[in-house]
Amino acid sequence: MAGAYERRTRESARLFARARKVFAGGVNHNARFYEPYPIFVRRAEGSKVWDEDGNAYTDYWMGHMALILGHSPEVVVAALASQLSHGTHYGMPSRLSVELGEEVSRSVPCAEMTRFCNTGAEATMYLVRLARAYTRKRVVVKMAGGWHGYNTELNKGVHSPFDRAESAGIVADEQAHVLTARFNDLASAEDAVRRAEGDAAAILLEPVLGAGGCIPADSDYLRGLRELADRKSIVLAFDEVITGFRVALGGAQEMYGVEPDLATLGKIVGGGLPIGLVCGGREIVSLADPARRRDFVSIGGGTFSENPMTMTAGLATLRYLRRNAGSVYPRLERMGGKLRRGVDAEFSARGVQTFTSGVGSLFLTHFGRKPRNAEEAAAEDKEASHSYALHLMSRGAFLLPGHAGGVSTAHSESDIDTLVRLSGEFADGRRKKEDGDAGPRRSRASHPRRTS
Ligand SMILES: Cc1ncc(COP(=O)(O)O)c(C=O)c1O
The missing domain is CATH 3.40.640.10 (Type I PLP-dependent aspartate aminotransferase-like (Major domain))
Structure with a gap:
Protein backbone atom coordinates (compact mmCIF):
# COMPACT_ATOMS: atom_id res chain seq x y z
CA MET A 1 0.00 0.00 0.00
CA ALA A 2 1.31 3.44 -0.92
CA GLY A 3 2.36 5.63 2.02
CA ALA A 4 1.57 9.33 2.53
CA TYR A 5 4.62 10.36 0.50
CA GLU A 6 3.67 8.23 -2.51
CA ARG A 7 0.01 9.25 -2.39
CA ARG A 8 0.81 12.94 -2.79
CA THR A 9 3.66 12.64 -5.29
CA ARG A 10 2.27 10.53 -8.14
CA GLU A 11 3.49 12.87 -10.90
CA SER A 12 6.99 12.82 -9.41
CA ALA A 13 6.82 9.00 -9.49
CA ARG A 14 5.91 9.13 -13.18
CA LEU A 15 8.73 11.56 -13.95
CA PHE A 16 11.18 9.41 -11.99
CA ALA A 17 10.22 6.39 -14.08
CA ARG A 18 11.02 8.44 -17.21
CA ALA A 19 14.21 9.83 -15.66
CA ARG A 20 15.50 6.34 -14.91
CA LYS A 21 15.44 5.58 -18.60
CA VAL A 22 17.73 8.47 -19.48
CA PHE A 23 19.83 9.04 -16.32
CA ALA A 24 21.64 6.41 -14.29
CA GLY A 25 19.54 6.04 -11.15
CA GLY A 26 17.18 8.71 -12.48
CA VAL A 27 19.26 11.60 -11.11
CA ASN A 28 22.07 13.96 -12.04
CA HIS A 29 23.58 14.31 -8.58
CA ASN A 30 23.90 11.25 -6.37
CA ALA A 31 22.73 13.12 -3.29
CA ARG A 32 19.39 13.75 -4.99
CA PHE A 33 18.59 10.05 -5.09
CA TYR A 34 16.64 8.70 -2.15
CA GLU A 35 13.96 6.08 -1.69
CA PRO A 36 11.30 5.71 -2.83
CA TYR A 37 12.07 8.49 -5.38
CA PRO A 38 12.76 12.23 -5.30
CA ILE A 39 10.13 14.90 -5.74
CA PHE A 40 10.36 16.74 -9.05
CA VAL A 41 10.25 20.51 -8.71
CA ARG A 42 8.25 22.81 -10.93
CA ARG A 43 8.80 26.17 -9.27
CA ALA A 44 10.52 27.85 -6.34
CA GLU A 45 10.16 31.19 -4.59
CA GLY A 46 11.21 32.53 -1.20
CA SER A 47 11.34 29.69 1.33
CA LYS A 48 9.06 27.47 -0.79
CA VAL A 49 9.28 24.97 -3.63
CA TRP A 50 6.32 23.44 -5.45
CA ASP A 51 6.46 19.97 -6.94
CA GLU A 52 4.86 18.64 -10.14
CA ASP A 53 1.83 17.47 -8.17
CA GLY A 54 1.25 21.02 -6.93
CA ASN A 55 2.39 20.36 -3.33
CA ALA A 56 4.16 23.23 -1.58
CA TYR A 57 7.19 22.60 0.65
CA THR A 58 9.13 24.86 2.96
CA ASP A 59 12.58 24.13 1.63
CA TYR A 60 15.49 23.62 4.05
CA TRP A 61 17.83 22.08 1.46
CA MET A 62 17.92 25.40 -0.42
CA GLY A 63 19.74 24.23 -3.53
CA HIS A 64 22.52 22.37 -1.68
CA MET A 65 22.58 25.30 0.79
CA ALA A 66 23.58 27.73 -1.95
CA LEU A 67 20.55 29.99 -1.52
CA ILE A 68 21.10 32.09 1.57
CA LEU A 69 18.54 34.67 0.39
CA GLY A 70 15.96 32.02 -0.45
CA HIS A 71 14.67 31.11 -3.92
CA SER A 72 14.53 33.82 -6.60
CA PRO A 73 15.25 36.79 -4.32
CA ASN A 324 22.92 43.92 5.58
CA ALA A 325 25.45 41.80 7.45
CA GLY A 326 24.59 43.45 10.76
CA SER A 327 21.04 42.15 10.57
CA VAL A 328 21.29 39.05 8.31
CA TYR A 329 23.84 37.00 10.27
CA PRO A 330 22.45 37.59 13.78
CA ARG A 331 18.97 36.71 12.48
CA LEU A 332 20.18 33.51 10.78
CA GLU A 333 22.05 32.56 13.95
CA ARG A 334 18.94 33.14 16.06
CA MET A 335 16.64 31.22 13.73
CA GLY A 336 19.16 28.35 13.39
CA GLY A 337 19.57 28.17 17.17
CA LYS A 338 15.82 28.17 17.70
CA LEU A 339 15.44 25.35 15.17
CA ARG A 340 18.26 23.23 16.66
CA ARG A 341 17.07 23.62 20.24
CA GLY A 342 13.38 23.30 19.33
CA VAL A 343 13.76 20.08 17.35
CA ASP A 344 15.86 18.40 20.05
CA ALA A 345 13.42 19.50 22.77
CA GLU A 346 10.52 17.88 20.88
CA PHE A 347 12.38 14.58 20.60
CA SER A 348 13.73 14.69 24.12
CA ALA A 349 10.22 15.29 25.53
CA ARG A 350 9.22 11.99 23.91
CA GLY A 351 12.28 10.05 25.04
CA VAL A 352 14.03 9.99 21.65
CA GLN A 353 17.79 10.66 21.72
CA THR A 354 18.72 13.23 19.05
CA PHE A 355 21.31 15.93 18.65
CA THR A 356 20.82 18.65 16.08
CA SER A 357 24.29 19.82 15.15
CA GLY A 358 25.38 22.90 13.25
CA VAL A 359 26.19 26.54 13.67
CA GLY A 360 24.51 29.72 12.46
CA SER A 361 21.88 28.75 9.91
CA LEU A 362 23.16 25.19 9.39
CA PHE A 363 21.60 22.16 11.03
CA LEU A 364 21.40 18.37 10.88
CA THR A 365 19.42 16.20 13.25
CA HIS A 366 21.36 13.10 14.31
CA PHE A 367 19.37 10.19 15.69
CA GLY A 368 21.93 9.40 18.35
CA ARG A 369 24.35 11.31 20.55
CA LYS A 370 26.26 14.49 19.74
CA PRO A 371 28.97 13.52 17.22
CA ARG A 372 32.46 15.08 17.27
CA ASN A 373 33.57 13.61 13.96
CA ALA A 374 32.33 11.68 10.91
CA GLU A 375 32.99 8.27 12.50
CA GLU A 376 30.62 9.09 15.36
CA ALA A 377 28.04 10.62 13.00
CA ALA A 378 28.11 7.46 10.87
CA ALA A 379 27.08 5.35 13.87
CA GLU A 380 23.67 7.01 14.26
CA ASP A 381 20.31 5.50 13.30
CA LYS A 382 20.13 6.10 9.53
CA GLU A 383 16.73 4.50 9.15
CA ALA A 384 15.24 7.01 11.61
CA SER A 385 16.87 9.87 9.76
CA HIS A 386 15.41 8.70 6.42
CA SER A 387 11.92 8.21 7.88
CA TYR A 388 12.12 11.64 9.52
CA ALA A 389 12.84 13.36 6.18
CA LEU A 390 10.01 11.47 4.45
CA HIS A 391 7.64 12.41 7.28
CA LEU A 392 8.56 16.07 6.86
CA MET A 393 8.13 15.90 3.10
CA SER A 394 4.73 14.27 3.46
CA ARG A 395 3.69 17.31 5.51
CA GLY A 396 5.19 20.07 3.43
CA ALA A 397 8.76 20.58 4.66
CA PHE A 398 11.69 19.53 2.51
CA LEU A 399 14.95 18.18 3.91
CA LEU A 400 17.11 15.93 1.76
CA PRO A 401 17.22 12.64 3.70
CA GLY A 402 20.35 12.40 5.83
CA HIS A 403 21.67 15.79 4.75
CA ALA A 404 22.19 19.08 6.52
CA GLY A 405 19.83 21.96 5.93
CA GLY A 406 20.23 25.71 5.88
CA VAL A 407 17.87 28.43 7.02
CA SER A 408 17.71 31.38 4.60
CA THR A 409 16.68 34.99 5.04
CA ALA A 410 13.38 34.03 3.37
CA HIS A 411 12.37 31.68 6.20
CA SER A 412 9.94 33.01 8.76
CA GLU A 413 9.60 32.29 12.46
CA SER A 414 6.48 30.31 11.67
CA ASP A 415 8.41 28.15 9.15
CA ILE A 416 10.74 27.18 12.01
CA ASP A 417 7.83 26.62 14.42
CA THR A 418 6.22 24.29 11.87
CA LEU A 419 9.41 22.23 11.44
CA VAL A 420 9.71 21.92 15.22
CA ARG A 421 6.07 20.84 15.54
CA LEU A 422 6.41 18.28 12.72
CA SER A 423 9.44 16.83 14.50
CA GLY A 424 7.36 16.18 17.61
CA GLU A 425 4.64 14.67 15.47
CA PHE A 426 7.20 12.32 13.90
CA ALA A 427 8.45 11.26 17.34
CA ASP A 428 4.85 10.54 18.43
CA GLY A 429 4.25 8.46 15.32
CA ARG A 430 7.39 6.39 15.87
CA ARG A 431 6.51 5.70 19.46
CA LYS A 432 3.09 4.47 18.43
CA LYS A 433 4.62 2.30 15.76
CA GLU A 434 7.20 0.87 18.17
CA ASP A 435 4.50 0.16 20.75
CA GLY A 436 2.55 -1.71 18.07
CA ASP A 437 5.53 -3.58 16.63
CA ALA A 438 6.50 -7.03 17.78
CA GLY A 439 10.24 -7.61 17.68
CA PRO A 440 12.99 -5.48 16.15
CA ARG A 441 12.25 -3.52 12.98
CA ARG A 442 14.25 -4.03 9.85
CA SER A 443 14.56 -1.23 7.32
CA ARG A 444 14.35 -1.86 3.62
CA ALA A 445 15.33 1.70 2.75
CA SER A 446 18.70 2.12 1.10
CA HIS A 447 20.46 5.16 2.50
CA PRO A 448 22.00 7.64 0.14
CA ARG A 449 25.63 8.51 0.70
CA ARG A 450 25.88 12.00 2.01
CA THR A 451 27.44 14.72 -0.13
CA SER A 452 26.47 18.34 -0.36
C1 LIG B 1 32.60 21.49 1.37
C2 LIG B 1 32.34 21.25 -0.09
N1 LIG B 1 33.36 21.34 -0.95
C3 LIG B 1 33.18 21.15 -2.27
C4 LIG B 1 31.95 20.87 -2.78
C5 LIG B 1 31.76 20.67 -4.24
O1 LIG B 1 31.10 21.73 -4.81
P1 LIG B 1 30.33 21.49 -6.20
O2 LIG B 1 29.17 20.62 -5.89
O3 LIG B 1 29.97 22.87 -6.65
O4 LIG B 1 31.32 20.82 -7.11
C6 LIG B 1 30.85 20.78 -1.93
C7 LIG B 1 29.51 20.50 -2.45
O5 LIG B 1 28.58 20.31 -1.78
C8 LIG B 1 31.05 20.96 -0.54
O6 LIG B 1 30.04 20.84 0.34
Missing part, protein backbone atom coordinates in the same frame (compact mmCIF):
# COMPACT_ATOMS: atom_id res chain seq x y z
CA GLU A 74 14.12 40.03 -5.93
CA VAL A 75 17.53 41.65 -5.71
CA VAL A 76 19.09 38.81 -7.76
CA VAL A 77 16.21 38.34 -10.20
CA ALA A 78 16.17 42.05 -11.08
CA ALA A 79 19.94 42.10 -11.67
CA LEU A 80 19.75 38.97 -13.85
CA ALA A 81 16.84 40.35 -15.87
CA SER A 82 18.84 43.43 -16.72
CA GLN A 83 22.01 41.41 -17.52
CA LEU A 84 20.03 39.18 -19.93
CA SER A 85 19.85 41.99 -22.47
CA HIS A 86 23.64 42.49 -22.21
CA GLY A 87 24.57 38.88 -22.99
CA THR A 88 24.59 35.57 -21.16
CA HIS A 89 28.11 34.40 -21.91
CA TYR A 90 31.18 36.34 -23.05
CA GLY A 91 34.14 33.99 -22.74
CA MET A 92 36.09 37.20 -22.10
CA PRO A 93 36.82 39.23 -18.99
CA SER A 94 34.31 41.82 -17.84
CA ARG A 95 33.89 44.51 -15.20
CA LEU A 96 31.47 42.16 -13.44
CA SER A 97 34.10 39.55 -12.60
CA VAL A 98 36.55 42.21 -11.38
CA GLU A 99 33.87 43.58 -9.08
CA LEU A 100 32.95 40.14 -7.76
CA GLY A 101 36.63 39.35 -7.17
CA GLU A 102 36.98 42.62 -5.26
CA GLU A 103 33.87 41.81 -3.27
CA VAL A 104 35.37 38.45 -2.22
CA SER A 105 38.66 40.12 -1.22
CA ARG A 106 36.82 42.72 0.79
CA SER A 107 34.96 40.16 2.90
CA VAL A 108 37.06 36.99 3.13
CA PRO A 109 40.15 37.46 5.33
CA CYS A 110 42.58 35.21 3.39
CA ALA A 111 41.40 36.27 -0.09
CA GLU A 112 44.09 38.58 -1.36
CA MET A 113 43.65 36.99 -4.80
CA THR A 114 40.99 34.75 -6.33
CA ARG A 115 40.42 32.51 -9.33
CA PHE A 116 36.85 31.74 -10.39
CA CYS A 117 35.70 28.43 -11.84
CA ASN A 118 32.32 26.73 -12.16
CA THR A 119 32.14 24.23 -9.32
CA GLY A 120 33.50 23.54 -5.88
CA ALA A 121 35.03 20.32 -7.21
CA GLU A 122 37.20 22.26 -9.65
CA ALA A 123 38.12 24.75 -6.95
CA THR A 124 39.47 22.06 -4.62
CA MET A 125 41.40 20.49 -7.52
CA TYR A 126 43.02 23.89 -8.18
CA LEU A 127 43.73 24.36 -4.50
CA VAL A 128 45.66 21.10 -4.32
CA ARG A 129 47.71 22.04 -7.38
CA LEU A 130 48.59 25.46 -5.95
CA ALA A 131 49.54 24.04 -2.54
CA ARG A 132 51.80 21.41 -4.08
CA ALA A 133 53.52 23.86 -6.41
CA TYR A 134 54.05 26.38 -3.62
CA THR A 135 55.47 23.92 -1.09
CA ARG A 136 57.11 21.60 -3.64
CA LYS A 137 55.65 18.73 -1.65
CA ARG A 138 52.98 16.19 -2.55
CA VAL A 139 50.80 14.86 0.26
CA VAL A 140 47.39 16.30 1.11
CA VAL A 141 46.06 15.50 4.57
CA LYS A 142 42.25 15.55 4.46
CA MET A 143 39.71 14.66 7.13
CA ALA A 144 37.59 11.53 7.39
CA GLY A 145 34.13 12.56 6.21
CA GLY A 146 35.51 15.60 4.37
CA TRP A 147 33.65 16.17 1.11
CA HIS A 148 35.38 18.31 -1.49
CA GLY A 149 33.30 17.56 -4.57
CA TYR A 150 33.75 14.97 -7.27
CA ASN A 151 37.45 15.58 -7.60
CA THR A 152 39.23 12.26 -8.15
CA GLU A 153 42.09 12.63 -5.70
CA LEU A 154 39.95 13.88 -2.83
CA ASN A 155 37.20 11.28 -3.29
CA LYS A 156 38.70 9.24 -0.50
CA GLY A 157 37.61 8.62 3.08
CA VAL A 158 34.33 10.51 2.72
CA HIS A 159 32.03 7.73 3.92
CA SER A 160 32.45 4.93 6.43
CA PRO A 161 34.85 3.06 6.73
CA PHE A 162 36.76 6.25 5.79
CA ASP A 163 39.89 4.58 4.46
CA ARG A 164 39.27 4.01 0.78
CA ALA A 165 38.34 5.39 -2.62
CA GLU A 166 34.68 6.41 -2.88
CA SER A 167 34.17 4.97 -6.32
CA ALA A 168 34.92 2.14 -8.64
CA GLY A 169 37.06 3.43 -11.47
CA ILE A 170 39.47 5.35 -9.24
CA VAL A 171 42.86 3.66 -9.19
CA ALA A 172 44.83 3.66 -5.96
CA ASP A 173 47.72 5.51 -7.63
CA GLU A 174 45.49 8.53 -8.17
CA GLN A 175 45.04 8.89 -4.41
CA ALA A 176 48.50 7.77 -3.37
CA HIS A 177 49.33 11.22 -2.03
CA VAL A 178 46.18 11.77 0.01
CA LEU A 179 46.12 10.78 3.69
CA THR A 180 43.09 10.87 5.96
CA ALA A 181 42.96 12.11 9.56
CA ARG A 182 40.14 12.24 12.12
CA PHE A 183 38.23 15.53 12.32
CA ASN A 184 38.49 17.50 15.56
CA ASP A 185 41.53 15.44 16.58
CA LEU A 186 44.83 17.33 16.41
CA ALA A 187 46.89 14.25 17.32
CA SER A 188 45.41 12.44 14.30
CA ALA A 189 46.46 15.30 11.98
CA GLU A 190 49.94 15.31 13.54
CA ASP A 191 50.13 11.59 12.96
CA ALA A 192 49.15 11.98 9.29
CA VAL A 193 51.81 14.68 8.85
CA ARG A 194 54.34 12.32 10.43
CA ARG A 195 53.27 9.54 8.05
CA ALA A 196 53.84 11.90 5.13
CA GLU A 197 57.55 11.93 6.09
CA GLY A 198 58.26 15.55 5.27
CA ASP A 199 56.17 15.46 2.09
CA ALA A 200 52.95 17.08 3.42
CA ALA A 201 51.93 19.96 1.14
CA ALA A 202 48.51 20.81 2.61
CA ILE A 203 46.14 20.16 5.47
CA LEU A 204 42.70 20.55 3.93
CA LEU A 205 39.46 20.63 5.90
CA GLU A 206 35.97 22.04 6.08
CA PRO A 207 35.90 24.16 9.26
CA VAL A 208 32.35 22.90 9.70
CA LEU A 209 32.39 19.31 8.49
CA GLY A 210 29.50 19.24 6.01
CA ALA A 211 28.60 15.91 4.44
CA GLY A 212 30.44 14.22 7.31
CA GLY A 213 27.74 15.36 9.75
CA CYS A 214 27.43 19.18 9.91
CA ILE A 215 29.93 19.30 12.79
CA PRO A 216 31.68 22.54 13.73
CA ALA A 217 35.39 22.31 14.45
CA ASP A 218 36.59 23.15 17.95
CA SER A 219 38.39 26.50 18.00
CA ASP A 220 41.44 24.98 19.70
CA TYR A 221 41.62 22.31 17.01
CA LEU A 222 41.72 24.89 14.21
CA ARG A 223 44.31 26.96 16.08
CA GLY A 224 46.34 23.77 16.60
CA LEU A 225 46.20 22.99 12.87
CA ARG A 226 47.34 26.53 12.08
CA GLU A 227 50.36 26.11 14.38
CA LEU A 228 51.12 22.65 12.99
CA ALA A 229 51.01 23.94 9.43
CA ASP A 230 53.28 26.88 10.28
CA ARG A 231 55.74 24.67 12.14
CA LYS A 232 56.03 22.19 9.26
CA SER A 233 55.74 24.67 6.34
CA ILE A 234 52.47 23.15 5.20
CA VAL A 235 49.65 25.06 3.53
CA LEU A 236 46.57 25.26 5.76
CA ALA A 237 43.54 25.15 3.47
CA PHE A 238 39.87 25.62 4.36
CA ASP A 239 37.15 24.32 2.09
CA GLU A 240 34.51 26.96 2.68
CA VAL A 241 32.18 25.96 -0.16
CA ILE A 242 29.39 25.61 2.44
CA THR A 243 30.54 28.00 5.16
CA GLY A 244 31.69 30.87 2.92
CA PHE A 245 29.35 33.88 3.32
CA ARG A 246 27.06 31.62 5.40
CA VAL A 247 28.37 31.37 8.95
CA ALA A 248 29.65 34.96 8.71
CA LEU A 249 30.32 37.40 5.87
CA GLY A 250 33.97 36.32 5.94
CA GLY A 251 33.04 32.64 6.40
CA ALA A 252 34.35 30.29 9.06
CA GLN A 253 37.79 31.90 8.95
CA GLU A 254 36.19 35.11 10.23
CA MET A 255 33.97 33.28 12.71
CA TYR A 256 36.87 31.32 14.24
CA GLY A 257 39.52 34.00 13.77
CA VAL A 258 41.86 31.48 12.13
CA GLU A 259 43.17 32.45 8.71
CA PRO A 260 44.08 29.72 6.22
CA ASP A 261 46.67 30.14 3.47
CA LEU A 262 44.23 29.02 0.81
CA ALA A 263 40.46 28.56 0.71
CA THR A 264 37.80 27.39 -1.66
CA LEU A 265 34.31 28.87 -1.88
CA GLY A 266 31.30 28.25 -4.10
CA LYS A 267 27.53 27.96 -3.60
CA ILE A 268 26.46 31.34 -2.11
CA VAL A 269 29.08 33.29 -4.10
CA GLY A 270 27.24 32.42 -7.33
CA GLY A 271 23.92 33.82 -6.10
CA GLY A 272 22.10 30.68 -7.31
CA LEU A 273 24.16 30.08 -10.47
CA PRO A 274 27.11 27.71 -10.85
CA ILE A 275 30.41 28.81 -9.30
CA GLY A 276 33.53 27.75 -7.46
CA LEU A 277 36.62 29.72 -6.52
CA VAL A 278 40.00 29.30 -4.97
CA CYS A 279 41.50 32.21 -3.08
CA GLY A 280 44.38 32.97 -0.79
CA GLY A 281 47.57 34.95 -0.31
CA ARG A 282 49.16 36.69 -3.31
CA GLU A 283 52.38 34.71 -2.94
CA ILE A 284 50.55 31.44 -3.61
CA VAL A 285 47.67 32.36 -5.93
CA SER A 286 49.88 34.48 -8.20
CA LEU A 287 51.66 31.25 -9.18
CA ALA A 288 48.65 30.84 -11.53
CA ASP A 289 49.60 33.96 -13.51
CA PRO A 290 49.98 32.75 -17.14
CA ALA A 291 52.63 35.42 -17.76
CA ARG A 292 54.99 33.58 -15.38
CA ARG A 293 57.83 31.91 -17.16
CA ARG A 294 58.83 29.54 -14.36
CA ASP A 295 56.71 27.43 -12.00
CA PHE A 296 53.46 28.45 -13.64
CA VAL A 297 50.51 26.66 -12.03
CA SER A 298 48.07 25.98 -14.80
CA ILE A 299 44.63 26.28 -13.26
CA GLY A 300 41.56 28.09 -14.49
CA GLY A 301 40.09 26.70 -17.65
CA GLY A 302 36.34 26.41 -17.88
CA THR A 303 34.37 27.63 -20.88
CA PHE A 304 31.86 29.22 -18.54
CA SER A 305 34.20 30.55 -15.84
CA GLU A 306 33.40 34.16 -14.84
CA ASN A 307 30.28 34.01 -17.00
CA PRO A 308 28.35 37.27 -16.71
CA MET A 309 25.10 35.75 -15.42
CA THR A 310 26.86 34.10 -12.47
CA MET A 311 28.95 37.19 -11.81
CA THR A 312 25.80 39.31 -11.80
CA ALA A 313 23.87 37.02 -9.46
CA GLY A 314 26.92 36.69 -7.20
CA LEU A 315 27.47 40.45 -7.05
CA ALA A 316 23.84 41.14 -6.21
CA THR A 317 23.98 38.52 -3.44
CA LEU A 318 27.32 39.47 -1.88
CA ARG A 319 26.54 43.19 -1.99
CA TYR A 320 23.22 42.55 -0.30
CA LEU A 321 24.92 40.43 2.36
CA ARG A 322 27.65 43.01 3.01
CA ARG A 323 25.19 45.90 3.29
